[in-house]
Amino acid sequence: xxxxxxxxxxxxxxxxxxxxxxxxxxxxxxxxxxxxxxKAFNFTxxxxxxxxxxxxxxxxxxxxxxxxxxxGFLSSINPFSFSKTAKEINSFSPDVLIxxxxxxxxxxxxxxxxxxxxxxxxxxSIVHNAIPHEKRWSDKWLSSFYFKQQQGFVTxxxxxxxDLKSLLPGAMTMLRPHPIYDQFGERKEKLNIRSxxxxxxxxxxxxxxxxxxxxxxLDLLLEAIRYCDESTVVLIAGECYGEFSEYQKIINQNNxxxxxxxxxxxxxxxxxxxxxxxxxxxxxxxxxxxxxxxxSIAKFYELPMVVTPVGELPNExxxxxxxxxxxxxxxxxxALGINRCLERLDLYSTQLKVEKDIHNWNNFAxxxxxxIRELKS
Numbered sequence: 001x002x003x004x005x006x007x008x009x010x011x012x013x014x015x016x017x018x019x020x021x022x023x024x025x026x027x028x029x030x031x032x033x034x035x036x037x038x039k040a041f042n043f044t045x046x047x048x049x050x051x052x053x054x055x056x057x058x059x060x061x062x063x064x065x066x067x068x069x070x071x072g073f074l075s076s077i078n079p080f081s082f083s084k085t086a087k088e089i090n091s092f093s094p095d096v097l098i099x100x101x102x103x104x105x106x107x108x109x110x111x112x113x114x115x116x117x118x119x120x121x122x123x124x125s126i127v128h129n130a131i132p133h134e135k136r137w138s139d140k141w142l143s144s145f146y147f148k149q150q151q152g153f154v155t156x157x158x159x160x161x162x163d164l165k166s167l168l169p170g171a172m173t174m175l176r177p178h179p180i181y182d183q184f185g186e187r188k189e190k191l192n193i194r195s196x197x198x199x200x201x202x203x204x205x206x207x208x209x210x211x212x213x214x215x216x217x218l219d220l221l222l223e224a225i226r227y228c229d230e231s232t233v234v235l236i237a238g239e240c241y242g243e244f245s246e247y248q249k250i251i252n253q254n255n256x257x258x259x260x261x262x263x264x265x266x267x268x269x270x271x272x273x274x275x276x277x278x279x280x281x282x283x284x285x286x287x288x289x290x291x292x293x294x295x296s297i298a299k300f301y302e303l304p305m306v307v308t309p310v311g312e313l314p315n316e317x318x319x320x321x322x323x324x325x326x327x328x329x330x331x332x333x334x335a336l337g338i339n340r341c342l343e344r345l346d347l348y349s350t351q352l353k354v355e356k357d358i359h360n361w362n363n364f365a366x367x368x369x370x371x372i373r374e375l376k377s
Contacts, residue, residue, distance in 0.1 A: 006372060008038040009094035009121075011085070011113060014070035017046055018059040018266070020210070020293040021102050021128060026066050027183060028126075031365035033068065039092055041085060044072035047105070060268035076109040086116035096372050097121050102128035107142030114149035122376055124152040129290055130163035143167060152375045154368060157291040157312035174371040179364040180296045180356055184272035187301050193278050197235065197261055204232045204342055207279035207303070210294050212240040212247070212264070217285035217308065220331055222250045224285070225259055227335035229342070234283075237263045237275045276301035281323075281341050285334050289313045296359070302352040304345060306337045321351045 010029055013022045025040075032038050046057055073085040089097060097117055099110050114123050125147070132139055147153075147168045155161040156178040165171055191201065199205060206225070212218050218236065225234055240247075244264050251260050267275060276282070282298035282305045289311035298305050305323035307313035317323035324344075326337035 003373075006036045006369060007093065007095045008032060008036050009041055009089045009092055009097045010038055010099075011041040011074065011089065011097060011110065012043075012100035013046055014040050014042045015063075015065050016058045016070075017043065018057065018063070021100055023181065023183075024126075024128070024293065025100055027179065027181065027361050028365060028368075029068060030066070031179075031361035032368070035365060035369060039094075040068060040070045041074065041089060042070045042072040043074050043076065044081065045075040045077060048077055056266075060266060062268045062270045064269070074109060074113060076106055079112070082109060082112040083116060085113045089113070089121075090118045093118075094121055095376070097123045098126060099123075100126045100128065101130075101143075101146060103132055104136070104139040104142035107144075107146040111146035111149050114146070122152070122372065123150050124154065124372065124375065125150045126154045127160055127164055128156070130155075130160050130167060140167065147171070152371065154371070157315070159311045160290045163290075172375065174367070176364055176367055177359050178291045178293060178296045179361045180300045180359045181293065182300050182356075182360070184269055184276075184297070184300075186273065188273055188277040190278055193274050196274065197263075197278055199233065199235075199261070199278060202231055204229070204281070205279040206232055206234050206306075206338060207275065207282045207298075208234060208236050208238070208285075209267070209275060209282065209297070210238045212236070212238050212244070213242075215287045215289075217287050217329065218247055219250055220285040220287075220308075220329060220334055221283055222247060222254070222256070222260065223331035224334035224338065225256055226254055227332055228338050230259075232338065232342070233259045233261060235261045235263070235275070235279060237267050239266045240264050272297065273301075276303055279303060280345065281306055281338065283334070283338065284308065284313055284316075285326075285329065286310055286313060287329060292316065299352055299355045299359075302349055302356075304341050304348040304352070306334065306341050308334065322348050322355060 012025045014025055073088050075081040144167050152172045154174045161175050251257050282303045284307045286308055291312045295316045305317050308326050308329040314325045324337040324341040327333040
């Protein structure tokens with residue numbers, strides 16, 4: 001006998017908000033859509049403008065909206081919206097409420113909605129970060145309030161699971177690797193698009209992709225390029241949170257402007273395929289990390305990775321043999337990792353193809369529903 005489809009309310013950021021969390025939510029929603037009855041409950045306000053370090057919180061006009069509706073209800077800074085959002089969710093009468101969590105700032109708004117939802121509704125969280133990369137004194141209190149409203153948790157790295165259980169011992173968790181992003185289009189022929197980025201045929205491209213923040217270590221990569229083969233160039237593709245001047249200073253001081261290609265801006269979805277297809281290695285020179293959505297994009301484009309030995313990043317390449325883990329986060333060790341990876345590019349291609357098949361969104365969604373049914377039983 002076929003099981004009755006679960007009714008799921010999904011509370012988080014969706015289109016027109018941009019960024020990795022919104023993209024994750026969209027892909028998971030699409031995977032759940034065919035095996036459940038699901039409805040999105042979006043934010044109306046994510047961050048107040050004065051707290052947002054980027055240029056805009058919204059997608060580029062070229063980014064295509066998802067096929068499902070993403071009505072906004074929750075304002076992170078308006079307490080009146082907390083009750084309104086809970087009321088809207090209750091009117092849907094879901095079996096389960098799923099919310100994504102990635103930053104303590106959202107602890108009060110998401111936590112209050114969860115607290116006000118009908119007690120018959122199972123409440124679970126997908127935790128991207130339990131403890132933020134850039135810590136503040138209020139983090140523990142804000143996160144703990146939200147976590148205490150949950151009955152189950154999904155994490156995508158052992159690091160996050162351990163962080164969560166340090167705040168909430170005994171938490172019921174499901175640990176599954178981050179699914180591989182496949183929504184940006186297929187890999188393209190490298191030589192056909194190199195001219196677009198002024199890249200020479202013989203050059204090897206080291207990609208630094210995504211929002212530029214201090215903990216992501218772009219400065220370490222720029223220092224490392226001095227110790228790499230002269231044929232290597234760094235392709236920076238992403239918007240800077242803060243001033244890019246500190247990175248430009250390193251470029252100027254080290255006289256490496258001819259080896260750095262700057263696309264310091266938001267990269268719309270329509271350009272992601274070009275950026276990854278033109279590159280040879282994806283470098284994650286992070287100072288701190290949990291799991292990485294960038295790594296899942298790199299795997300889809302069969303791009304070997306060079307990662308620093310922090311958080312869950314080593315598992316992204318050790319367990320799947322898809323790149324090199326640097327000895328440390330120093331520029332010299334990052335350079336050694338890059339040089340080693342360049343020598344073995346062909347060895348990683350087979351395993352990268354395998355990764356694409358295993359860690360897909362449909363498998364993740366199916367395992368999530370199994371976890372939900374176990375919690376409800």
